[in-house]
Amino acid sequence: MARYWPEPPYLHGTAPRTGVLLVNLGTPAAPTAAALRPYLKQFLSDPRVVEIPRLLWWPILNGIILTLRPAASAKKYASVWMEEGSPLKVHTERLTTLLAKQLLQAGHDEIDVDFAMRYGAPSISDRLQALRARGCTRILVLPLYPQYSASTTATVTDEVGRCLAQMRNQPEVRFVRNFHDNPGYIQALASSVREHWALHGEPDRLVMSFHGVPRRSLELGDPYHCECHKTARLLVAALGIAPERALLTFQSRFGKAEWLQPYTQPTLEKLAAQGIGRVDVICPGFVADCLETLEEMAMECREAFLHHGGKVFHYIPCLNERQDWVEGLTALTIEHLGAWLSRPQADEAELKAARAQALALGARS
Numbered sequence: 001m002a003r004y005w006p007e008p009p010y011l012h013g014t015a016p017r018t019g020v021l022l023v024n025l026g027t028p029a030a031p032t033a034a035a036l037r038p039y040l041k042q043f044l045s046d047p048r049v050v051e052i053p054r055l056l057w058w059p060i061l062n063g064i065i066l067t068l069r070p071a072a073s074a075k076k077y078a079s080v081w082m083e084e085g086s087p088l089k090v091h092t093e094r095l096t097t098l099l100a101k102q103l104l105q106a107g108h109d110e111i112d113v114d115f116a117m118r119y120g121a122p123s124i125s126d127r128l129q130a131l132r133a134r135g136c137t138r139i140l141v142l143p144l145y146p147q148y149s150a151s152t153t154a155t156v157t158d159e160v161g162r163c164l165a166q167m168r169n170q171p172e173v174r175f176v177r178n179f180h181d182n183p184g185y186i187q188a189l190a191s192s193v194r195e196h197w198a199l200h201g202e203p204d205r206l207v208m209s210f211h212g213v214p215r216r217s218l219e220l221g222d223p224y225h226c227e228c229h230k231t232a233r234l235l236v237a238a239l240g241i242a243p244e245r246a247l248l249t250f251q252s253r254f255g256k257a258e259w260l261q262p263y264t265q266p267t268l269e270k271l272a273a274q275g276i277g278r279v280d281v282i283c284p285g286f287v288a289d290c291l292e293t294l295e296e297m298a299m300e301c302r303e304a305f306l307h308h309g310g311k312v313f314h315y316i317p318c319l320n321e322r323q324d325w326v327e328g329l330t331a332l333t334i335e336h337l338g339a340w341l342s343r344p345q346a347d348e349a350e351l352k353a354a355r356a357q358a359l360a361l362g363a364r365s
């Protein structure tokens with residue numbers, strides 16, 4: 001027999017609410033090997049993330065990777081850790097608060113905003129239960145990945161599906177698939193670059209570095225590569241710079257297989273060797289600064305560029321809590337809620353009366 005989550009109190013006495021759940025990748029609870037191990041184990045056990053047959057992958061993951069990587073990654077996390085915690089989580093939490101405020105200002109007092117992490121805490125199942133307990137009968141799931149990829153976006157859908165499979169009285173659910181070409185997102189990116197250039201002048205090259213994925217996923221039909229290219233093209237157009245001054249690269253390679261090319265760090269080294277004096281790097285595929293941007297890009301890649309003869313390296317931060325981005329995300333949310341905003345929810349009072357009557361009749365017989 002199926003085991004379902006307990007239903008939240010049915011007769012909650014409030015008008016039905018709408019939930020918005022922002023979802024990000026997840027991050028360890030502390031910059032320590034002990035905290036990294038369970039996080040990496042959960043993340044790298046996802047068959048959407050590592051597409052190697054389990055029989056081959058299991059011994060590698062539980063052997064060399066979970067022995068060596070936790071300590072090595074913990075050191076890197078420690079170098080970017082903030083007073084309030086992991087940058088990814090801090091920025092995601094702040095964005096959640098700001099989106100809630102902005103929606104309220106737009107008159108949407110029926111909307112609850114929360115955030116979850118795909119790996120680690122707070123979990124998707126925990127936050128979905130919390131939204132239901134607050135009376136949300138409709139939930140919009142918004143993964144904070146501008147470009148769709150099976151290794152990120154689809155795993156959120158998978159996990160939400162697993163949670164729904166455990167509910168008797170399911171909420172209505174909608175998913176945002178991507179927002180790689182959303183005007184609010186592109187404009188916020190362009191403004192962040194223009195503001196940086198107004199303060200520091202323009203570079204010789206603008207490098208737009210996206211998180212990589214195995215090249216094989218492109219061959220198998222993942223649209224991620226194409227969506228990164230579209231974002232880059234739209235950003236260059238919004239900036240009005242010559243396309244030759246901008247480059248798209250892929251960072252954060254994991255494992256021995258070929259990933260999407262060109263790779264960020266070798267490209268930066270080549271540019272330095274060619275005599276390019278200044279590069280500015282932006283990571284449009286991350287809406288919140290995290291280990292991959294603050295450590296890999298702003299520290300490791302900076303050092304590599306300068307070491308190979310480059311003169312000036314600027315890292316342009318992610319959108320994080322920028323007001324134009326909060327407004328863009330609010331517009332995106334409202335756009336995706338569209339069908340719901342124009343269609344009122346079932347009359348809860350009527351449903352409640354019918355349920356009470358049915359229960360009373362049942363009790364009498």
Ligand SMILES: C=CC1=C(C)c2cc3[nH]c(cc4nc(cc5[nH]c(cc1n2)c(C)c5CCC(=O)O)C(CCC(=O)O)=C4C)c(C)c3C=C
Nearest residue numbers: 025026027049073088149151152211213254285290291292
């Ligand atoms: C922005 C989109 C991301 C894609 C696509 C992506 C694919 C992907 N990642 C790994 C392996 C790792 N990624 C790690 C960190 C990390 N990845 C993303 C985003 C994408 N990943 C973010 C935002 C972060 C930072 C998390 C943080 O806490 O700040 C890590 C963990 C860090 C480490 O030990 O290096 C791994 C591992 C794969 C294999 C993959 C696609 C198949």
Ligand SMILES: [Fe+2]
Nearest residue numbers: 025211252292
């Ligand atoms: Fe990653």
Ligand SMILES: [Fe+2]
Nearest residue numbers: 252291292296
């Ligand atoms: Fe990395």
